[in-house]
Amino acid sequence: MKLFTSKRQRFYTRALQSFILLALFFVPMLLNAAPPTRGVITGKVVTNDGQPAQFATIILDDKKTIHVNKDGVYRIENLEAGTYNIAVSFAGQEPQTKTVEVKTGETATADFALTISAQNLNEVVIIGSKYSVAARKKSSTASRLPLNYLENPQSYSVIDKELIGEQMAITLEESFRNVPGAVPAKTGGGMPAFASRGFYNTENLRNGMATNLKTGIDLASVERVEAVKGPSSTLFGGPMVAFGGLVNYITKKPYQKFGGEVSYTAGSFELNRLAADINTPLNDDKTVLFRINLAAQNKNDFQDQGYGSTLVVSPSITYLVNDKLTFHFDADIQTFKGTNNTAWTTTSGVKATSLDQLKLDFKRSLIDNSFVSNQYSKSYIVQAEYKMSEHWTSQTNFSSSSGGYNDLNYFYQFWTSDSTVARNVDVFAPDKTNRTEIQQNFIGDFHIGRFRNRVVIGLDYLSQYRSYKYRRELMDVVNINQPIPSIRKEQLDDRLSQNSALASNATSRYKYYAAYISDVFNISEQLMVMASLRADRINSQGTYNWLTQVITPNTNYNQAALSPKLGIVYQPVKDKVALFANYMSGFNTQTPALNSDGTVVSAKPKYGNQWEGGVKLDLLQNKLSATISYYNIGVKNAMRLFTQDSKSFYAYDGEAKSKGVEAEVIGNPFAGFNFVAGYGFNENSITKAASNVGKSNIGTPKHVGNFWASYALLNGGLKGLGFGAGAMYSAEAYVDAANTVTMPAYTVIDATVFYNVQQFHLGFKANNIANKKYWVSDGFYSHPMATTNFLATIAYKF
Incomplete structure (x- = not known):
């Protein structure tokens, strides 16, 4: 079978081969x-x-x-x-x-x-200087290079464990509220999602590697969360990247002494949660280190129906072979049993212009607790890090991530008019996915003459698999102004037994092969440039339809993509003020289309290309960090349907645009006082498509703001007592692609009180103090969010 059938594809193949050969040729030279x-x-x-x-x-x-x-x-x-x-x-x-x-x-x-001592030092950090770390925002995974924030010519945000702990956040999407311009959400299946720069992302990286989750992400094992802004395919590939940004969460690693923490949390909606973090060396010379994070949680939904039980097991091992070679292994296993988020949308029959005009009781779910889903996510990573010389490090990564629904039932509910709702149940039984990734990085930090270079040269292989059975069942249409009948899982089972036909029963496989290089070159101590390039070859092995017993037409194909990234940083005041600009590219694969006349349209990858420029500040001896940037993202090669001579045709020439401004300020101006604030403005629209030209993407507000501040007493009889409060604001956003119905704007206010004394930590938090009724979107559906609720925690550290 020919891998490529066109001259352009053969060119990309030769380019990829040449790229790999050049990389392998230059590595030995650069080592010297x-x-x-x-x-x-x-x-x-x-x-x-x-x-x-x-x-x-x-x-x-x-x-x-x-x-x-x-x-x-x-x-x-x-x-x-x-x-x-x-x-x-x-x-x-x-x-x-x-x-x-x-x-x-x-x-x-x-x-x-x-x-x-380390213990007392940790107490000072927890209650007095927690954001000094966040203000630095140094992240080697954001660029895969040893760069500090001022040296990186792009924007990213870091939410560290201290801020996560103070806000008593439990799930990954809760941490997104600290990212400027981001709007947190959940998918219908419960996975975390967020809108950034006019686009939605429902994928997440773990320790820089691909995941394939089918549950939410519990923060029990998370050290920090990184939100990298803009299309970032150059270093992270296509499947995990949205054009507005990506999320990479870093897990906790073992350390060289015995210690840990156990905690219990209780709260509204019958929340009960136990968590433990235990670390210990496994041998006398402390070269084999072990850490495990555990969590078990039960919680009801804020609405009249809905509940969930979560279990988390996350072990990790570090083996320090010698001063040059280190092995890391970590696993993250999460299970969920309960009901899923109710997904809502509107149809053309709705005359209301905002969801709050639809007069259904906000706490009425229209579902039933008998619709139980069983979901799991399993992720394993093995890393070998070898210091080849003073200037070069080899990093070899292997990741296997799988997720599935053994029996997923979630309600997809249509407003068919202002008073009627069609209750649909989406059934996945089962749905299994897997991503396996192998990655090799050579990371260098060296000088050629007086010029410093920081380089990463990498190879990346990703295999992706999905096998699922799916059916949507319309249960009934109810009038909210009349008595609404109950609905039970047994009714669904009866219908499925009478008609077991499936809408989909398919298996698909993809393979991605890539090589990339990125170099940050210091022209001087204050001026540096970045040049990066990635070449991908994508092989879709087809989607096998088990209903027809054949491969779905046009799903067996090959594509190639090039993703450049360029940047420049100038520091007029060294290590304090940085002017930066970048050009970045991201891509998503697309399937060839079949026209109504039987002709096949070859697909192109859909690209998002960003121009960004801004200013970064690091002032007051790292106690105040600020960033402001302007970005402009253009999307091209989107699939577009059009009609000609009463026949339907496809073209890959659709376009969209998104532009805006983001700002972030993080500070620890004096001991005990900390704050983080962010703002995002975005305008996005579809500029060339079959329909909805000039319309905005679903769930993407123009204005988003976030703020959190805290103060802790560092001396006196009440030493360790602290207070925190914050808010998140989102302007209205559209529920539907036609932009006829909106989710109303909202401001959610939270507050916390905490007390650290010796080895104990006490915390109390009130969420949504003003009892705001609001909705969020995952880019497809809207979801109602919890009203006022409280939680309290007690933790013991050892």
């Missing part, structure tokens, strides 16, 4: 690149009990500030020969200073030991 000709200062900061002080700040000659990594290590490069003053600072600690002499071509060492 000239070392820096200037000096280096490195060191480690520890607590008085020998643990890494991972939140410490290093100050060079009262000018340059950097932060130690998770191991307490710092490194300052490209220094001229001479004498320097190095200081280490931390909230609540007196600064320590050392004088260091730097010689050309040599590495000087300056280690520090704080006068505080």
Whole structure:
């Protein structure tokens, strides 16, 4: 079988082959690149009990500030020969200073030991300086390179475990409320979703690798959440990327001492939750480390029907073979049993212009608890990290992620008029998915002459599989102004037994092969450019229709895609002010179409291309971080249906656009006080399509704002007592593609009180204090959200 049948596809094949050969040719050469000709200062900061002080700040000659990594290590490069003053600072600690002499071509060492223990240090972080980490927003996974936020020519947000804990967030979508311009939601099957820059994303990466989840994502095992803005296929491929951005959540890793936390949470709607985080070395020399996160939760819905039980098991192991080689293994297993979100939409028969004009009791669900679904998600990652030299690291990743519905029943409810609702049940029995990914990265940080280069060269293979049986059953049409009959799962079972015909019963398989390279080149210490390129070859092995016992026509195909990424950063004030701009590309595969005259239209990948520019600030010795950016995203090659001579034809020339402004400010201006604030403005529209030209995408508001602030007492008899409050605002957004019905604008206000004393943590939170009735969208359906509710937690740390 020929893999490519056109000249363009053969060109992409040759380009991909050449790209791989060039990458393999240059790696050995780059490994021998000239070392820096200037000096280096490195060191480690520890607590008085020998643990890494991972939140410490290093100050060079009262000018340059950097932060130690998770191991307490710092490194300052490209220094001229001479004498320097190095200081280490931390909230609540007196600064320590050392004088260091730097010689050309040599590495000087300056280690520090704080006068505080790791446990007490952690208490200070939790109640006094939690956002100093978030303000740095350093993330190697956002760019797959060792870049700090000011050096990265794109926008991203980080929600760390301290902010997650203070807000008492339980699910991934709750954390999205801290992302500027983002609107959190859930799909009909309960998976997290969010709108960003005019587009919806229902996929999530875990530790930079593809997932394939069929449950929600519990935050029990999550260290931080990263939201990378814009189309990011260059480093993350096509299947996991939406044109408005992607979400990558980083899981908790083992550390070199025994410790952990157990907690119990209770709240409204009969919420009961137990969680545990246990860490321990498995051998005396602490080279084999183990950590496990567990959670079990039961909760009812805020409406008259609906409930769910969640179970989370997330073990992880780190094996430190030697100072060069490390293995990581982690798993995340989550199960859900209960009812699913009710999905709502409208039809042309609705005359109301807003959902709040439809007079159904907000707490009336029109479903029944007998419609139980069983869902699971399993994700496994193995990583080998090998330090090849002082300047090069090899990172080999393997990931297997599967999810499924053993028996999914969720209500898809149509407003057929202002007073009538068609109750449909979507049945998946079963639906099984899997993604397997193998990834090899070579990450370099080296100098050629005086020019610093940070490079990642990677190969990526992704295999994707889905097998499902599906049917939609119209149960009845009810009038909300009259008595509404109950509905039971037994009624559905009776109908299925009388007519077992399925709408779909199919299996599909895809394979993606890719190579990519990204280089950040320092023209000077203040000016750097990024050049990146990814080449993908996509092989769809067809969708087998078990009803007809043949492969669905046109589903067996091949495509190729190129995804460039360019960026520039200029820091007029080094390490404090950065001007940045980027051009980024993302793609989604599309299936060839069959015209009504029998001709086949070859498909092209759908592309989203972004231009973005803005300013980043890091002020007050890393206590205030701010970003403002303008973006413009153009979509091309979307499938478009048109009619000619009474026949239907397809073309891949549809277009859309999205533009806007985003701003974010994170601060810890003085000890104990922290805040995070964000704002997003977006305008998006379809510019070339079969219908709805000029209309906005479903569920994408023009204005979104978020704010959270907290204050904790660091001294006195009430030391450890703190308060937090915040709000999220969303302007109105459309429910339907024709833009005739809206979800009303809303402002949701939350508040929390917490108290940390010795090894105990107490917390109380009120959600939606104003009892706002509001809806969110996942890009397809609308979902009603919970009214006022409360939760309280007690935790013991050891």
